[in-house]
Every structure is written in structure tokens, then in C-alpha cells.
Amino acid sequence: MSELTPILPRTARSYQSNAFATSTNNNDDTSSSPSSSSEKLDPLHLASLHFYYAFHGIPSPPNTRETTNGQWEAHLKFSKSENPERFICIFVLILVTFLETPLWCATGDGTSESAAATTTFSFLTTDHCDSPTESQIYLSMQSYLPYMYTIPVETLSNLYLLYLSYLEMLTLPQSLRRRPPPLPFLRLWLPLLSLLDTLALLVFLPPFRLSPYFRLILLALTPSILTNLKYCLLIMPPFMNILTIFASFYAFSAYLLMTFLHMDDDSENFEQLYAPGCEYRNRGGSVEDECDKNDKGFETLAQSLYTMSVTSTNADIPGGFLPTYACQRLYGVFWILYLFFCNFLFQHLVLAVVYNCYVVCLKEDKINFFRNRAQGLKDCYSELLEHDKGSTEGDEIGVSLDAVFDFMQIINDFEIFNPIRAEHIKYMFHALDEDDSGVIDLKEFYKFCEVVRNSYTVYKKDSWTISRVGGGLKAALLRMRGSVEDGSLKRIFNYILMLNCCCLFMESYQDLRKGELIILEQDTWGWVEFSFSMMYMFELSIKLATVPWTKFLAFRSNLFDAVVTLLLFAASVVWAVPSVHVSSDLYRHFSILRLLRLIELVKDTDRFSFISDCVISMAEGSVPVVGSVFFATAVFCVLGTQMYGGLIYADNEDLEESEMFKNDMDVLNFNDFSMGFMTFVSFLVSGGPVTEVIDAFGVVGRFGQPCSVIFFYAYFYVVCYVLFNVFVAFIIDAFLVNYESQFIEEDSFSRRLMGGGGDDMIQVEEGHEVIQHKASSSDVLYKKMFSEELEAMLEEATVIPSNWLD
Numbered sequence: 001m002s003e004l005t006p007i008l009p010r011t012a013r014s015y016q017s018n019a020f021a022t023s024t025n026n027n028d029d030t031s032s033s034p035s036s037s038s039e040k041l042d043p044l045h046l047a048s049l050h051f052y053y054a055f056h057g058i059p060s061p062p063n064t065r066e067t068t069n070g071q072w073e074a075h076l077k078f079s080k081s082e083n084p085e086r087f088i089c090i091f092v093l094i095l096v097t098f099l100e101t102p103l104w105c106a107t108g109d110g111t112s113e114s115a116a117a118t119t120t121f122s123f124l125t126t127d128h129c130d131s132p133t134e135s136q137i138y139l140s141m142q143s144y145l146p147y148m149y150t151i152p153v154e155t156l157s158n159l160y161l162l163y164l165s166y167l168e169m170l171t172l173p174q175s176l177r178r179r180p181p182p183l184p185f186l187r188l189w190l191p192l193l194s195l196l197d198t199l200a201l202l203v204f205l206p207p208f209r210l211s212p213y214f215r216l217i218l219l220a221l222t223p224s225i226l227t228n229l230k231y232c233l234l235i236m237p238p239f240m241n242i243l244t245i246f247a248s249f250y251a252f253s254a255y256l257l258m259t260f261l262h263m264d265d266d267s268e269n270f271e272q273l274y275a276p277g278c279e280y281r282n283r284g285g286s287v288e289d290e291c292d293k294n295d296k297g298f299e300t301l302a303q304s305l306y307t308m309s310v311t312s313t314n315a316d317i318p319g320g321f322l323p324t325y326a327c328q329r330l331y332g333v334f335w336i337l338y339l340f341f342c343n344f345l346f347q348h349l350v351l352a353v354v355y356n357c358y359v360v361c362l363k364e365d366k367i368n369f370f371r372n373r374a375q376g377l378k379d380c381y382s383e384l385l386e387h388d389k390g391s392t393e394g395d396e397i398g399v400s401l402d403a404v405f406d407f408m409q410i411i412n413d414f415e416i417f418n419p420i421r422a423e424h425i426k427y428m429f430h431a432l433d434e435d436d437s438g439v440i441d442l443k444e445f446y447k448f449c450e451v452v453r454n455s456y457t458v459y460k461k462d463s464w465t466i467s468r469v470g471g472g473l474k475a476a477l478l479r480m481r482g483s484v485e486d487g488s489l490k491r492i493f494n495y496i497l498m499l500n501c502c503c504l505f506m507e508s509y510q511d512l513r514k515g516e517l518i519i520l521e522q523d524t525w526g527w528v529e530f531s532f533s534m535m536y537m538f539e540l541s542i543k544l545a546t547v548p549w550t551k552f553l554a555f556r557s558n559l560f561d562a563v564v565t566l567l568l569f570a571a572s573v574v575w576a577v578p579s580v581h582v583s584s585d586l587y588r589h590f591s592i593l594r595l596l597r598l599i600e601l602v603k604d605t606d607r608f609s610f611i612s613d614c615v616i617s618m619a620e621g622s623v624p625v626v627g628s629v630f631f632a633t634a635v636f637c638v639l640g641t642q643m644y645g646g647l648i649y650a651d652n653e654d655l656e657e658s659e660m661f662k663n664d665m666d667v668l669n670f671n672d673f674s675m676g677f678m679t680f681v682s683f684l685v686s687g688g689p690v691t692e693v694i695d696a697f698g699v700v701g702r703f704g705q706p707c708s709v710i711f712f713y714a715y716f717y718v719v720c721y722v723l724f725n726v727f728v729a730f731i732i733d734a735f736l737v738n739y740e741s742q743f744i745e746e747d748s749f750s751r752r753l754m755g756g757g758g759d760d761m762i763q764v765e766e767g768h769e770v771i772q773h774k775a776s777s778s779d780v781l782y783k784k785m786f787s788e789e790l791e792a793m794l795e796e797a798t799v800i801p802s803n804w805l806d
Contacts, residue, residue: 041067044403047383048410049075051449054376056223057369063173064379074170079414086164089157090222093194093215096153097638101144102672104646105129106205129671131649138648138667140674147201154198154211161191161218186221190214212638212673220631224624227365232628232722235357239722242353246346250312253338254304257331261295261324296323306709312342313716315688350721355729362733374446381445398439401429408452420452428452458768459551466546481546493539494601500532504592526575533572536565560596614738621734625727632723636715637676643711644670647700660696668693680715684724689716 041049049067052075053060105128128144131137165188169177172184180188194214200206220229297307297320311320317339324331381399388403404425412419428451432444440448460467466477483489503525510519520528540562543552552558574580603612648655648669655661660668668679668690682690694712698705 039069040065041069041072043383043386044406045069045072045410047380047387047407048414050376050380050383051407051411052079052414054373054380054449055453057372058376059372060376060379061173063175066173071171071173074167076413078164078167078171081167082164085160087222089161090215090218092153092157094219094634096145096150097212097215097634098673099142099145100150101146102129102641102645103205103207103209104641105144105672106147129646131646131651133649133651136650137646137671138669138675140672142674144672151198151201155195158191158195158198161187162195165191183221183226186217190218190221208642213635216631216634216638219627222627225627225631228624228628228726229631231358231361231365232726234361235354235722235726238353238357239350242346242350243717243721246312246342250308250338250342251305253334254298254308255301257308257324257334258295258298258301258304261298298324308338309713310689310691311339312346313688314343315686316691317343351725351728354722354725355732358726358729359733377446377449378442380449381442384445398437398441399445400439401426404429404440404448425452457554459554460548461767461769463544463546463548477546480542484543484546489539489542493535496532496535497598497601501598503528503532530572530576533565533568537569540565564596610738614735617738618731618734622727622730625723625730629719629723629727632719633677633680633715634673636680636711636719637670637673640670640676640679640711641673643703643707644697644701646671648696652700654699655696658696658699659692663692665690665692665696680719683712683716684720688720689713 046065046067049064049072050060129137129139165184168184168187169180172180191214194211197209197211197214220226298304307316307320310316318325321331321335325335384399384403384407385397387406388400405422408420408422408425428448429440432440432448463477463481466474466481469477480489506519507525510517543558544562553562599612602608603616648660648666648671650666655666660666667675668682670676670679679693682693689712694708695705697711698708701708
């Protein structure tokens with residue numbers, strides 16, 4: 001059985017696509033397209049519509065039976081036009097957000113003195129940015145796309161999204177088209193408003209744009225990201241309760257400490273006002289000018305709140321409490337208690353609350369998903385019984401093989417998953433029909449719909465080379481194929497790969513010593529790399545000579561390995577030609593790329609296999625969570641670019657004495673969208689807001705320090721405390737699920753179907769084999785997590801009403 005998701009080759013796809021070239025049912029009503037658009041759907045097409053909703057975990061609308069043939073055609077056209085076209089359009093729009101010219105730059109100088117640029121429409125061709133004084137300004141070092149290029153791209157993408165929304169509206173009943181559900185409503189209006197905002201640039205240059213926000217909202221409407229954002233919204237109420245208590249605590253602490261420090265101001269004791277000995281460390285000025293006073297950061301109530309809030313996030317430790325602690329050691333007791341409650345208790349309490357809410361929301365959402373799927377498949381089965389009425393013999397209640405053939409022909413048109421071959425369906429059907437009654441009941445139909453989602457690909461066992469040779473050469477190739485299949489060849493070349501890694505390390509170490517240490521001459525190292533490239537080419541040749549190419553290239557790891565090996569081999573051959581000069585560093589680059597195979601070596605090691613599998617599954621499953629963090633960060637980046645774009649540059653006189661310039665942090669700015677991302681990344685990984693950045697934007701910003709504090713702290717609390725902790729909760733939950741999944745055994749039906757023996761096994765021609773590529777393992781993991789609830793739900797769903805055949 002395949003362990004990796006393959007890239008199916010063209011031949012395999014074309015072999016699968018002929019799923020129903022010859023149908024066993026010759027009835028006229030089994031065509032995949034209904035006839036009249038005004039008539040209601042027949043039971044067979046209704047069954048496929050229920051299956052479509054069930055596959056996506058969506059409850060079937062209550063008036064599904066009123067669906068007309070015209071709506072069915074719209075459903076079919078929408079399902080074929082949506083994926084991956086919708087994702088491509090959204091990806092292009094997000095890419096435009098990264099590459100388009102910032103608004104402040106398009107005006108010429110980022111100020112209000114841009115009448116000339118606005119009237120002459122020169123902003124449409126602007127592709128670079130300068131500071132108002134033409135001094136050094138940190139940008140993302142990319143050539144921006146002028147609006148004259150981005151406007152057509154935005155227009156075409158939004159027009160296609162509008163077309164998809166139009167098709168989606170046609171799938172709705174007449175009663176819902178006037179007041180559509182929220183999701184279709186947003187998918188319709190967001191591209192339309194974005195299109196209007198984009199076309200407005202052809203008339204005038206606005207002070208701000210809404211299109212970037214609309215693009216990001218379209219990304220957030222992706223089902224997986226939208227679900228994760230829904231979890232975050234449900235987490236917000238309990239989080240706000242904790243945040244209220246926390247804010248009250250540090251506000252009271254700030255007021256209390258400010259009061260004590262102001263009482264110390266009345267003291268005539270010099271050591272209570274300034275740190276002892278600071279006059280000796282600071283030369284050239286008075287103590288009052290050179291030394292920090294004990295109430296630094298606590299001069300006013302606003303400054304006290306700001307200092308305590310920053311300290312509570314670990315961002316300014318120990319700088320936040322050093323002035324008070326240096327003057328009075330007893331303040332250390334106060335700070336210990338404060339840091340314990342804020343930095344230890346509160347932050348871990350937030351993680352506990354987020355994790356608990358996340359697990360509860362996940363459980364409820366997944367159970368509802370499987371409940372909707374079970375009910376949808378039950379409705380699908382009911383319609384199939386109606387379609388199959390009269391074709392079954394005896395008192396057996398179930399769906400016949402002919403009905404399943406007709407049903408799967410329509411499902412293949414939906415392109416929900418890879419088309420299933422007719423003979424594969426036949427073997428699955430007989431494997432489920434254990435009593436040989438000729439029909440499958442509801443439970444068996446559930447199992448059939450789960451298994452049929454997988455992809456079954458038939459490959460030849462013998463390669464092109466083996467099938468065309470004979471005698472001793474064929475026997476030798478068969479023995480080589482055995483070494484490939486049992487992994488012995490892979491183990492040999494893993495040792496060669498580790499030896500190559502050691503050689504690369506020694507070569508790099510010799511280069512770092514810059515001639516002080518000579519292990520081998522540079523040309524000798526080149527011949528060493530040449531020898532390794534020949535070995536890798538020999539390994540690839542053995543695999544391609546003994547394994548069918550279609551089967552070998554069906555897996556991403558093999559495809560990557562083959563491409564890198566061929567590139568390394570080509571570079572080595574060119575280097576060996578005396579008349580051609582190629583730098584020896586080229587080998588090292590390709591060899592380093594080739595060493596990525598060491599990851600697979602770690603995965604195959606028993607000690608690290610579980611952790612490596614966890615990392616891979618977490619990386620694949622964390623896409624919705626990371627997408628939510630990206631969405632929220634991107635929204636703040638767009639807002640920051642429109643508020644603070646072009647304000648941070650080298651000759652800005654307002655920032656000459658700022659901590660930002662003293663610490664060379666002016667690269668953390670919002671001069672364009674990409675630069676804003678790095679600014680917020682520093683917030684995410686540092687565990688708190690960067691005060692130098694907040695203070696600088698408070699000085700140069702149009703709305704002063706309060707707006708800067710609110711802007712950055714809103715990001716910190718929403719993204720760092722909620723969304724990022726959701727990511728941590730996902731990692732914890734994913735690890736536990738992966739640990740539990742070690743003990744999940746493959747179901748007996750799949751084992752029997754794929755090679756467990758007997759008549760149920762998928763039969764193929766002699767010299768061929770069938771490989772099952774599982775569609776997704778996430779459903780299996782969630783079923784394991786909530787096995788008790790899902791088992792009870794399934795038992796309830798499989799109760800057959802007595803009036804089904806009336």
C-alpha cells in the first residue's frame with residue numbers, strides 16, 4: 001500500500017479516466033446529464049447531490065427534493081469550475097498585495113503634496129519608492145508592479161470570482177437567491193466591491209484602499225481557514241474574561257508602584273532617587289542628566305500602565321524594573337510577585353483556556369461534520385433505493401450493483417475525487433456484500449463511500465527493460481528489483497550518502513580556514529564530487545531499469561530524487577569536459593540539495609521515525625492554523641502600510657534621538673507590505689511588543705503615541721495570545737492524535753481488498769498490480785479521537801425507517 005501521496009502520471013490518470021467506457025446498465029435514465037432544466041431531479045441525481053453535500057460535511061438543504069435539473073447543471077458546472085480556479089485567483093490577488101506599489105509611494109512623497117501626481121495619473125506607472133528627502137530608506141528590495149499592471153490582473157481575477165459566485169447562486173433555490181446565506185453573499189459582494197475599488201484608481205488616487213482587505217477576507221473564506229477562525233471567535237469571550245482580570249491587576253500594580261515612587265520623590269536621600277554609583281559610570285555630566293531616576297517609566301499614570309503592560313509580556317525584562325530595583329532592593333519583592341502572576345500564571349492560564357476551548361470546538365465541529373456526512377449518506381442511500389426499486393429480487397432491502405454503477409458514473413462527473421474504474425467498484429461491492437445477496441445495506445454503503453474515496457492505480461510489475469530481455473540478464477535485473485523492493489539497495493546508498501556528507505563537511509571546513517589547512521586540493525575535491533554523482537546516477541539507473549517508470553515517478557520523493565540526481569550528473573559531465581570551465585562550487589550546491597535525502601534516512605530510523613512522522617503530519621495539518629495567523633497578520637500589515645508607510649527613513653529628524661535609530665531598528669517598518677510582515681514576526685518570536693518600534697511610530701505617526709500603542713497591542717493580544725496559542729494547541733493535539741494513531745490497525749476490508757486473498761481482492765491482469773493511495777488520513781485520526789461519540793451516532797444513523805420503500 002502506498003504511504004505517500006503520489007503525483008499520478010499522465011498514463012495512470014488516463015487509465016483511470018475510462019471508468020465507465022462500457023456500462024453494464026443500458027437504461028436511458030442513467031445519463032450523467034438530466035434532460036429538461038425545469039423538471040425536478042430523478043432519485044439517482046438526487047442521491048449524487050446528497051453525496052456531494054455529505055462528502056463536504058454540509059447538511060443537505062431541507063428542500064433538496066425540489067431541486068430542478070437546471071440547478072443540477074449549475075451544481076455540476078460550479079463543482080468543475082471552482083477547484084482549483086478559486087484558489088488560483090485568490091493566490092494571485094494575495095501576490096498582488098505583496099508586489100503592488102504602496103499607496104504612499106504612488107503619490108510621489110507620501111504626503112498631501114501630491115496634486116501633480118494625482119492629476120497627471122503618473123502614479124499608475126510608479127515602480128520604485130524614495131524617501132521625502134531622497135535619503136536611505138529600507139524597502140523590501142523588490143521592483144514593485146505599477147498599478148497599470150496590477151489593475152488588469154485584479155480585474156480579471158475578480159471577474160472570474162464573480163462568475164463563480166454567479167454559478168453558486170444558480171445552485172440555490174429561488175427562495176434563497178434574494179437573501180442568500182452569509183458565505184455565498186460574501187463571495188458575491190467582496191469581488192464586486194474590490195472590482196469597484198480597483199477601477200476607481202483609473203479616476204483618482206484615494207488616500208486608502210479597501211481592495212487589500214477584501215482580498216484577505218476572500219482568503220479567510222476558504223473553508224479550512226474559516227473554520228479555524230470560527231474557533232478563534234469562540235475562544236475570544238473566555239479570553240477576554242481573563243484579559244480583563246489581568247488588565248485590572250497590572251493597572252492596579254502600575255498605580256500602586258507609581259504612588260510609592262512619587263512618595264520617594266519627597267525624600268532627600270540621594271540613594272533613593274538614583275542608583276548608587278551611577279555617577280562613577282557616567283562621566284561628563286551631572287548625576288541628574290546621566291543617571292536613570294527611580295521612577296523612570298512611572299512619571300505619569302499613562303506611562304506607568306505602558307511600562308507595566310510591556311513588562312508583563314517579557315518584552316522589556318530586566319530593563320523595565322532595573323531603575324526601581326537599583327534604588328530600592330525591597331522593590332524586588334514587588335516585582336517578583338508581579339512577574340509571577342503576570343508572566344507565569346497569566347500566560348500559561350491563557351494557553352490552558354485556549355487549548356480547552358480549541359479541543360471543545362474541534363470536537364463539536366468534527367462530530368457535526370461526521371453527523372452531516374452520515375445523514376447525507378443516509379439520504380443518498382434512500383434515493384438509491386427509490387431508483388433501484390423493483391430491480392432487486394426477494395425481500396432483501398439494499399442497493400444493487402447496477403444502481404451503484406449508475407450512481408458512481410454521476411459522482412465521477414462531480415470531480416470530487418479521482419475517477420474510479422468500473423471493475424474496481426465491482427470488487428469493492430462484492431467485498432462488502434458478505435452474504436452474497438446481491439445488494440448492500442446502509443452500513444455497507446457507508447463503508448463503500450469511505451473506501452471509494454481512495455485512488456486505485458494499476459501498474460505493470462515488470463519494467464520496460466525486464467519485459468524485453470531474457471536469460472541471465474533478466475534474472476540479474478529481477479534480483480536487482482528484489483534489492484530495490486526490500487530496501488537493501490537503499491541502505492547501501494544511505495551509507496554512501498553519509499560519506500558524501502562527511503566529505504562536504506571537510507571541504508567546507510577547509511574553505512573556512514582559507515588556506516591554513518589543506519586536506520585535498522580543489523581539483524581533487526571536484527573529482528570526489530564527480531565520483532559521488534556517478535554513484536547516484538548508477539542507483540537511479542538500477543531503479544529505472546527494474547521498476548516501471550510510471551510507478552517510480554508516482555511518488556514525490558522519487559521524483560525529487562531523480563531530478564536532483566540528473567542535474568548533478570549533468571553538472572559533473574560538463575565539469576569533466578576540459579574545454580568547459582565550471583566552478584567547483586556548483587557541485588557543492590547540487591550535493592547539498594541531494595543531501596535532503598537524509599531527511600528520509602531519519603524517517604526510516606526506528607528511533608526518530610515517530611517524531612519525523614509527527615513533524616510531517618503537523619506541517620501538513622497546520623495549514624489552516626498558519627493560514628489564520630497569516631490572515632490576521634496580513635490585515636495588520638495592510639493597515640500599518642496605509643497608516644505608517646514612508647515615515648521611517650534615515651533623515652527623519654523626529655527620530656534622530658530615538659531608540660529605534662540607536663539600535664538600528666529602522667528596518668522594522670511599514671514602508672511596504674513585505675516589510676510589515678517582518679516587523680510583526682519580531683513580535684511573534686520575542687514574546688512581546690518591541691518598545692523601540694512602538695515608540696518610534698508614536699512619534700512619527702499621524703495619531704500619536706496612543707494610536708501606536710493600541711495598534712501594536714491589538715495585534716499582540718489577538719494574534720500572539722489567541723491565534724498563536726491556537727497553533728500551540730493544535731501542535732499538542734496533533735501530537736496526541738499521532739501518538740494514538742500508532743495503534744490504529746488497518747481495517748480488515750482494506751486488507752482483504754488490497755491483497756488479503758480471496759475473491760474480494762481487486763483482480764488485475766497477470767503481470768500487473770494495484771496500489772491504493774489513501775485520500776486523507778485526517779478522518780481516521782479524528783474518528784479515533786472521538787470514537788465513542790461517532791460509534792453511537794453511526795448506530796443511530798443506520799436505523800432504517802419502515803416507510804422507506806412505501
